[in-house]
Amino acid sequence: MAGAEPWDDEYDVVVAGSGAGALTGALAAAGRGLRTVVLEKTALVGGTSAYAGAAVWLPGSQVQQRAGIGDSTESARAYLTALLGEAEAERREAFLETAPEVVAFLERDPAIDFAFRPFPDYFAAPGRSAAGRSFVPLDLPAERLGELAALVRPPVDRDRAGLGHPEGPLSAGRALIGRLLLALVTTGNGTVRTGTSVTRLIVEDGRVTGVEAGTADGPVRLRAARGVLLAAGGFEGNDAMREKNGVPGAAGWTMAPRGVNTGEPLLAATAIGAATGLMDEAWWCPGVAQPDGGAAFTLGFHGGLMVDASGRRFANESLPYDRMGREMAAGPGRVPAYLIFDSRNGGRLPAITVPGRPAEEHLAAGTWVRADGLAELAELIGVPGDALTATVERFNGFAATGVDEDFHRGEDPYDRFFTGASPDGNPCLVPVDRPPFYAARMVLSDLGTKGGLRTDPDARVLDRDDRPIPGLYAAGNTSASFAGRCYPGPGVPIGSAMVFAYRAVHDMAGTGTSRKDHS
Structure with a gap:
């Protein structure tokens, strides 16, 4: 789609989605002084992340070191290699290399605090941690979030009943989303636009330079000078896409918020030639x-x-x-x-x-x-x-x-x-x-589909010839998981989304650590 029409607004980074991965990427961009916008399809921020227990699987970090559990990048590497073999080795190494850096980056912000909580890894394999590797956000007093609290999606039981937040602090997934949202807004460079759904990617001279998004007032065109990050969940809420790709279960049984995660950003990317993988997969649960x-x-x-x-x-x-x-x-x-x-x-x-x-x-x-x-x-x-x-x-x-x-x-x-x-x-x-x-x-049931856009170690979306599409990145369930058909431990979906969103922004800013040329 050519970009001859004028822009309605211009940013350095456009992020589609508002879960933990999307907000981590947005914070990484805004914290570097990049003008950043988060586009959320619904009126509430957080997606399925807000419903989650918010275990975060980021091994070898300072959180595990404080807890004294003996975790390390090396033991996590042994565990993942035992489970996954050499498949996705480059992305696995990128994840392991960057996980401690992401945690250190987040905890430098006064709005973000984590604590270790025992929760065993899911497989008896070399490198398994008996206590697990995941950690959780500390509860967040609602008054600290102030008016922003009304933007955070309530717990699943109350959200499905059309109710707001319960009394007391935000906990678990709501605390994670609330803390990331507070940190983002405090930078002064981050904006959240709710009721805004990405429908098309705008391409100029072979590069993704922005998005077209639907709003209650009609479509808008938003420029992304550095890049577009698609981190808007999977397509678990779309029965037609599930059937087409052979995903068992049903949209009515997924744990995603109702009416969301219907795959529009993924479809927008495939419309410009993006490749996909693991499209029959999900993070399952009874x-x-x-x-x-x-x-x-x-x-x-x-x-x-x-x-x-x-x-x-x-x-x-x-x-x-x-x-x-x-x-x-x-x-x-x-x-x-x-x-x-x-x-x-x-x-x-x-x-x-x-x-x-x-x-x-x-x-x-x-x-x-x-x-x-x-x-x-x-x-x-x-x-x-x-x-x-x-x-x-x-x-x-x-x-x-x-x-x-x-x-x-x-x-x-x-x-x-x-x-x-x-x-x-x-x-x-x-x-x-x-x-x-x-x-x-x-x-x-499922916690979301885990198949989507194929990406490289810096979360650059690949085309069908395995070449990066300039200006386009994906993380979380909009991308095909580096974990393949395995769920190694509690918090891998959230942790990997955070890492690859972070790496995407570093690549946009020219500081990415993986510079392999796929062209």
């Missing part, structure tokens, strides 16, 4: 089906067992959520699956769900069912009664011995992380033997 047709992110199973349409177990229910999601996607009859549990905890779900809904709402909607016997429960969920009864009896036998002979539940540190104080035996194997019994419908 989801408890919700009365409104949505799903709730579910992790930390500390009881119950999950069965498929045959009435039999198919995986270790305590697996890290992406791994369990992949097990659900791997076989027929596993979506929906059913979590079978009993009344030992008053009929409460033996897992963490975000958002959570009262059992009474689920029972009234039919997303959960309850019965005095297993045969009756099986009839209610449409699985063979003899198979379900035999499955539960076998599982209860494992609970008695403390050994899951089928799927080894409770043998990995991650399995036990959510069980609290461990009683004698295997705390992950709790018998299901106290009627009435419950079955909760489980669907395949």
Whole structure:
């Protein structure tokens, strides 16, 4: 698209999206004195990052050093290499090299503070950290953010209900977004424009020089003298794109805010020749089906067992959520699956769900069912009664011995992380033997797609001949993840988005550390 028409406004850097990666890139640009604008499609800032627990996986940083956990870039390299092999080796090295620098850069700003929080890495592989490598932002008092607090997306349960923030400080993902937003605005060089959705990239003489964006008042043309950074999430909210690319699940089951992440920036880039990768991939998780047709992110199973349409177990229910999601996607009859549990905890779900809904709402909607016997429960969920009864009896036998002979539940540190104080035996194997019994419908949810634009170590978007498209960069779920088909540990999506957005800005400013010529 030629740029003959006049610009409505001019910036050095245009950033599409307002999640943790986008705001880190914007802060890196504004902190260097570059006039920067963040374009957010909705009226609220933060995207899926605002819903997150905000674990950030940036190994070898000063946060881990303060905590004294013995983490290092070298051990993280061993871990990632064991999981990923030599695929994406250049981007992996760029990530590892830059992660400590990003943390130091962010913590130099008085608005940003992190603290280590134990959360195990997701695979038993060389270099794994028993305590994990992720850290979280400190809670942010709302009064410190002032009027900007109204821009931050509320927690998922309140946001879906059309409510604002709860009383008290902003925590988890809201704290991360709030801190980055405060730091950005304080630079004096950063602007946030909400209700502004990128629809086209403007190309002049082979270089991306700006964007066309839709607003309530019509389209606007915004110049980007140094570059455009696309960090606006994936396409998990677009059922047509999911179907076209073979992404399991459904837009209604994703954990992204509703009505967002429908892929327009990605499509704008492919329209000018950008290459894509991993387009059938996502960051998976089991989801408890919700009365409104949505799903709730579910992790930390500390009881119950999950069965498929045959009435039999198919995986270790305590697996890290992406791994369990992949097990659900791997076989027929596993979506929906059913979590079978009993009344030992008053009929409460033996897992963490975000958002959570009262059992009474689920029972009234039919997303959960309850019965005095297993045969009756099986009839209610449409699985063979003899198979379900035999499955539960076998599982209860494992609970008695403390050994899951089928799927080894409770043998990995991650399995036990959510069980609290461990009683004698295997705390992950709790018998299901106290009627009435419950079955909760489980669907395949996700934290976002992870396929998108192919990029180089400096987040430059590549064309279909593997050459960088001048002026165009991508990070986060708008890009194809360097982690490929693996989810190494808590906070990798956020951490990698932050690193590559940061590297993109350094390249725009002429200070990038990777200068390999792909042309």
